[in-house]
Amino acid sequence: MLIGAMRRLLLDHLTAAEATPAELIEIAALGGCDGVGLLAAPLQAYPETAGCDLAHDAAALRATCVARDATGVGVDWVYPFFLSPQRTAQVLAPLLDIAATLGAHGAGVIIYDAEPARRADKLAQLGAMARARGLKLSLEFLPASRVCDVDAALDVLARVGDPEIGLTIDILHLLRSGGALHDLARVPPQMIALAQICDGPLAPPVDIFAESKDGRLYPGEGAFPLADFIKRMPADVTVGVEAPATRARGDARTRALAAIAAAKTVLAF
Numbered sequence: 001m002l003i004g005a006m007r008r009l010l011l012d013h014l015t016a017a018e019a020t021p022a023e024l025i026e027i028a029a030l031g032g033c034d035g036v037g038l039l040a041a042p043l044q045a046y047p048e049t050a051g052c053d054l055a056h057d058a059a060a061l062r063a064t065c066v067a068r069d070a071t072g073v074g075v076d077w078v079y080p081f082f083l084s085p086q087r088t089a090q091v092l093a094p095l096l097d098i099a100a101t102l103g104a105h106g107a108g109v110i111i112y113d114a115e116p117a118r119r120a121d122k123l124a125q126l127g128a129m130a131r132a133r134g135l136k137l138s139l140e141f142l143p144a145s146r147v148c149d150v151d152a153a154l155d156v157l158a159r160v161g162d163p164e165i166g167l168t169i170d171i172l173h174l175l176r177s178g179g180a181l182h183d184l185a186r187v188p189p190q191m192i193a194l195a196q197i198c199d200g201p202l203a204p205p206v207d208i209f210a211e212s213k214d215g216r217l218y219p220g221e222g223a224f225p226l227a228d229f230i231k232r233m234p235a236d237v238t239v240g241v242e243a244p245a246t247r248a249r250g251d252a253r254t255r256a257l258a259a260i261a262a263a264k265t266v267l268a269f
Contacts, residue, residue, distance in 0.1 A: 010076050012037040012242035015259050016252035018048035022063040027253050029071035031260035037077040037240050040098045055094045075102040084112040089125035096133050106136035114146040120159035127162045138193035140168035144209055149177035166193030171229050176208045189234045198243035199224045214244045218262035226266055
């Protein structure tokens, strides 16, 4: 569903973590999304993502491509691209190849390396590798990583100096990192690659990591300033619904469709 004929709406995989990549695309189509943010490798923190190992499961990769072609739902962003002290950019080459095979726009990066020069060098290397495959990169900050807030992300991107590497801004991570909407004024508009939304109380819970993993609310159920957040985004920036909620709210399809519908209602998509 194109918003104002410019902005794309996508379904992020963590909203339906146990769905296979092909199933995620089919759910996104049912919900009227334009694209998906797709896991192409399992996440250790989410055992239910075991079916996302596209680099080692040729049948799953084929099924994902079939679902993409049959539904017209694009693969916008592919995850997870983690950089840590022990992980080189070169290790991520097979995952970049998968993203290129899927026709993705780009790859989402999270950094778990605290050393400024080393992490900037690795991100620059990964950026060059992505560019060779026709992909862009987008760095996401979050309190659980070593690039935990807006300023840390801006510092990394300034050190790299690559205008092709953008920034993913998740409203949950913005607020839970101690940030506020006015902090977005320091971010050059052309740097913002993706905006992710969910909802929650303004006051952080005791365990913000549990909230982030599977305790988020759907748009409109909390007190996050979602409408103002989106208004501060450039008009052509894609909006991703990333709202992993408790499994008590239903299966992957039920939860994802509810989250998409809530986003459309709150933001008048």
